[in-house]
Amino acid sequence: MRTFAPLIHGYWYLLRGAGMTLLMAGASVVPATLLGMLFALGQIFGGRISRAAIVTYIFVVRGIPLLVLLTFVYYLLPLTGIDLPPFWGVVLVMACYYAAFMAEVFRAGILSLPQAQWDAARGLGMNRRQMLWIVIFPQAFRLAAPPFVNLCANLIKATSLVSVVGLWELTMASREIVERTLAPFQIFIGAAFLYFCMCFALSRYGKYLEGRVLAGH
Amino acid sequence: MPDTEPGRMATMPRLMLEMRGVAKRFGANEVLRGVSLSVPRGQTVVVIGPSGSGKTTLLRCINMLEDYEAGIVAVDGVPIGYAVDEKSGRRQRMAERAIAAARETIGIVFQSYNLFPHMSVLSNIIAAPIRVKGVSRPQAETRARELLAMVGLSDKEKEYPARLSGGQQQRVAIARALAMEPKIMLFDEVTSALDPELVGEVLAAMRQLARDGMTMVVVTHEMSFARDVADRVVFMDGGVIVEEGPPETMFSTPKTERVRQFLKRHNDRYRI
16 A cells, blocks of 8 residues: 555645646637538538648648647747747647547548438428538437547547646646656556546447447437 | 519429420430420329439439439429520529529439438428428427328337338338428339338328329339329430320330330239
């Protein structure tokens, strides 16, 4: 029990770090999802120029590691004169980064619906907006839900990278405790457990959604 | 203009559907080659012909699910898809919104039912009347229940499509199309995907509709249905209408060799 004393003493600090991780992930997921949807719709229904711009954006972002992007923006923002608090700077980068992946998830969801569903909606006199909201989105989101939840779990884990640019969250909190206690194994086992709990809960939710999709409704 | 409604074609008022010189190609493949077809109000026209003859494309052109390169289609005198400019005589594509509005007057039922799987039977039927036509929910539900009773599925309104048989799904699809109070109904091989035992229940619903005076264009391989219900039978092959006439003439004394061959082959295949 004495071996895990540093972890027991530091658990509250770690939990606060986990809370910050969740807050950061949550704040990033919302704009990432909205941007991802916009990109997906732009790719499917947009004109040639907007399609090309979105495809290029996705292509470029997917080819850059998140850590490189975070560091780049960390140094770039002060030069541009934009005074953004570090938390929101990180949220901005994470949202733009994950929007590229979410766009592909939503696009795949929408395109995987059979043409027959579009035909049926059009055959009933629905215009494009009605077709999307009544028929396409509800089904496409169900299809996209499992990979979407997967991406969210990925995003939670990716927040560990932001400690590099000095933002405080679970990984940073763990490192601080380690510096005081010199007990890296115990503390990082604790941090890993907290990351696992967050992602496990999400993946269970993803499985539940997948089950509903397979059930047909 | 003979009518007050803007955009109406100068056409015989008794015609519910008028197609003139409709042509459609998929790449190099000419699927429809200047097809003209008129259906008077309240009549049932059955379109028969071999696979690939253009029957389904013809039906899909009527409500612009398939765009076409030439010709004009009008339902109850109102053009669908393209309107002819009176001065230049050129046809002009209508705005998407106008096309969508025009489709409200045309019901279509597909071979593979195409019900919305995420909605219950009742929701499938009331979605378009409420959201597209602006009918109130209680009114839409009352009408939906009447239609479900008509197709014999009153006890299924809460079910989801995945839990229904093919025949039941197809009858829900018919009810869904009727809920929009269309002026004309299009049926695209609606019994082709069904078990033989389930065909009868769908055809019975269609017979009832024909008796009630609904204008219908039916693409089918069900010759007995064509013989019993059709006011006129149209035979298509190679993207053109080869022959048309009343069922008694078409099935007993067809004028063209092509129709004779087709019917002989069909009868040979289905003779037990």
